[in-house]
Amino acid sequence: MSVEIKEVSGTAGLQEIALLADEIWHECFVGIISSGQIDYMVEKFQSFRAMTEQTEQQGYKYLAVRDDGELCGYIGIKPETDDRLFLSKLYLRKDKRGHGTASLMLGRVFEEAGKIGKKRVYLTVNKHNVHAVDVYVRKGFVQTAEAVTDIGGGYVMDDFIMEYTL
Numbered sequence: 001m002s003v004e005i006k007e008v009s010g011t012a013g014l015q016e017i018a019l020l021a022d023e024i025w026h027e028c029f030v031g032i033i034s035s036g037q038i039d040y041m042v043e044k045f046q047s048f049r050a051m052t053e054q055t056e057q058q059g060y061k062y063l064a065v066r067d068d069g070e071l072c073g074y075i076g077i078k079p080e081t082d083d084r085l086f087l088s089k090l091y092l093r094k095d096k097r098g099h100g101t102a103s104l105m106l107g108r109v110f111e112e113a114g115k116i117g118k119k120r121v122y123l124t125v126n127k128h129n130v131h132a133v134d135v136y137v138r139k140g141f142v143q144t145a146e147a148v149t150d151i152g153g154g155y156v157m158d159d160f161i162m163e164y165t166l
């Protein structure tokens with residue numbers, strides 16, 4: 001395994017991430033949210049159109065994770081105006097999980113935060129996404145709040161907010 005994490009630039013890069021996001025979301029959220037909500041959230045947050053808007057207008061940055069050159073995961077981050085970096089996305093294809101790659105990915109997120117002078121990294125995670133919560137706790141995140149967010153379409157996100165201090 002040779003993992004490389006690199007910033008995504010250009011249309012082709014985001015298109016590739018959008019395809020992977022569609023695949024991962026339709027696997028990992030089954031049993032956590034409804035299939036209707038998965039479709040809705042992929043379109044709203046992870047489609048090529050949505051990610052183009054995020055990167056061009058909202059300050060998001062996407063990083064591609066490749067193992068031996070093959071795209072297998074991605075990270076989405078956004079600096080806030082205070083001392084925090086928002087970790088918006090941390091996704092790895094199922095067959096690549098369980099090998100410590102998320103630790104490398106989180107290490108890179110902390111590095112990105114440090115580079116721009118941020119002191120904290122925060123994220124939202126579905127309350128029923130037990131494995132992700134366990135990983136975040138293991139890597140030093142603490143739960144700071146809970147949030148139920150109306151995302152339209154008759155759907156809500158039922159999340160923990162977690163934070164890591166650099």
Ligand SMILES: CC(C)(COP(=O)(O)OP(=O)(O)OC[C@H]1O[C@@H](n2cnc3c(N)ncnc32)[C@H](O)[C@@H]1OP(=O)(O)O)[C@@H](O)C(=O)NCCC(=O)NCCS
Nearest residue numbers: 028090091092097098099100101102103125132134135138
């Ligand atoms: C969340 C996700 C990126 C984690 O990746 P992963 O490959 O499963 O996790 P890793 O094997 O890299 O483990 C990362 C760390 O957590 C630890 N860990 C893994 N499972 C754990 C568990 N059940 N309890 C405690 N620690 C655990 C590992 O030991 C490792 O720590 P270390 O490197 O310090 O030893 C991955 O499971 C994923 O993409 N899931 C689906 C999408 C998702 O839910 N994303 C998060 C949305 S908020």
